[in-house]
Amino acid sequence: MARSARIEKVKQQKSYSFFQEVYEVVKLIPQGRVTSYGAIARYLGTGMSARMVGWAMNAAHSDHRVPAHRVVNRVGLLTGKHHFATPRTMQERLEKEGVQIKKDLVQKFTDVFWDPTKELL
DNA sequence: GGTCTGACCGGCG
């Protein structure tokens, strides 16, 4: 097999498993709760690379089984709303689950926050 | 190769 083809395969497998790990965690977020990119990153052991979790969400865009709207940034801001069908999709889905939002900010954030490192084993 | 850009985060003021 050609060298470049092998590298491509490794990269695909790497990103595949990383995406899958992220998706599995996101799928476990209960309705009406939210978590943050950094919390997922810590849970997966990727530490400070929370950006990669956000990057993984871009790929999750196609997968409707992944409730990406339940992932916000560390202060409860809906930073990913522009990546949904419309800029209001994310907020509407959350409000339908009972999450209060004002000015793109999740209200009672500490109560609604779901930390995988604490809730999962 | 360098350089820039993010759905980010922790620390500091």
Place this chain on the structure above:
DNA sequence: ACGCCGGCCAGAC
């Protein structure tokens, strides 16, 4: 919890 900064790392030029 506002604002800035340095760190993070994959992808696009």
